[in-house]
Amino acid sequence: AQSVSQHNHHVILSEAASLELGCNYSYGGTVNLFWYVQYPGQHLQLLLKYFSGDPLVKGIKGFEAEFIKSKFSFNLRKPSVQWSDTAEYFCAVSSEAAGNKLTFGGGTRVLVKP
Amino acid sequence: DSGVTQTPKHLITATGQRVTLRCSPRSGDLSVYWYQQSLDQGLQFLIQYYNGEERAKGNILERFSAQQFPDLHSELNLSSLELGDSALYFCASSVGTGGEGPYGTEAFFGQGTRLTVV
Numbered sequence: 001a002q003s004v005s006q007h008n009h010h011v012i013l014s015e016a017a018s019l020e021l022g023c024n025y026s027y028g029g030t031v032n033l034f035w036y037v038q039y040p041g042q043h044l045q046l047l048l049k050y051f052s053g054d055p056l057v058k059g060i061k062g063f064e065a066e067f068i069k070s071k072f073s074f075n076l077r078k079p080s081v082q083w084s085d086t087a088e089y090f091c092a093v094s095s096e097a098a099g100n101k102l103t104f105g106g107g108t109r110v111l112v113k114p
Numbered sequence: 115d116s117g118v119t120q121t122p123k124h125l126i127t128a129t130g131q132r133v134t135l136r137c138s139p140r141s142g143d144l145s146v147y148w149y150q151q152s153l154d155q156g157l158q159f160l161i162q163y164y165n166g167e168e169r170a171k172g173n174i175l176e177r178f179s180a181q182q183f184p185d186l187h188s189e190l191n192l193s194s195l196e197l198g199d200s201a202l203y204f205c206a207s208s209v210g211t212g213g214e215g216p217y218g219t220e221a222f223f224g225q226g227t228r229l230t231v232v
Contacts, residue, residue, distance in 0.1 A: 043226055045223070099170035100208070101147055102147070104149075104157040
């Protein structure tokens with residue numbers, strides 16, 4: 001079975017600081033990796049995804065993530081955050097063997113102080 | 115707007131009752147997924163349908179059931195409701211899981227239905 005763990009439950013930082021959120025997954029086969037964001041009171045939106053190819057993936061709103069296969073990791077980064085990045089961030093994994101359903105990590109709540 | 119429509123947005127009901135949540139997927143999407151989001155359990159996968167057939171089952175209680183209709187909309191039925199069923203229920207859709215690889219598996223989420231059981 002696939003599983004995802006996110007290291008930090010809560011992150012507080014100031015505007016213009018850099019952000020890195022950790023994500024590790026557990027699955028022996030080929031996986032697809034995703035980061036979703038949930039702004040307060042809203043639905044989940046896709047930030048970026050990795051299927052294959054270049055392990056450094058660029059997404060929307062200046063976010064990027066790096067897939068490191070040897071570490072089973074897919075960490076999310078943003079060089080300079082804004083107050084509007086305050087949200088909850090979810091890492092997710094899917095695999096064709098598991099019907100391509102998404103398995104989510106526990107989420108990381110990010111608060112950006114103005 | 116993701117293109118996935120869920121109704122109702124809010125639902126308040128009493129324990130022991132039954133409710134039906136509805137989801138219309140994005141145009142052209144064949145797969146529908148249901149998720150439950152609660153403070154203590156996080157985002158939990160409940161069930162997936164692909165083109166009318168059940169494809170995968172997660173942590174779905176026996177009191178819960180779902181179906182996908184020929185027009186591809188889906189309904190999640192929750193019965194004998196308990197206080198602990200209070201949560202946000204999300205529907206997501208994707209193009210398909212027909213074995214064509216990862217492309218088409220990207221899921222788009224609806225706004226969710228907030229269920230409060232009192």
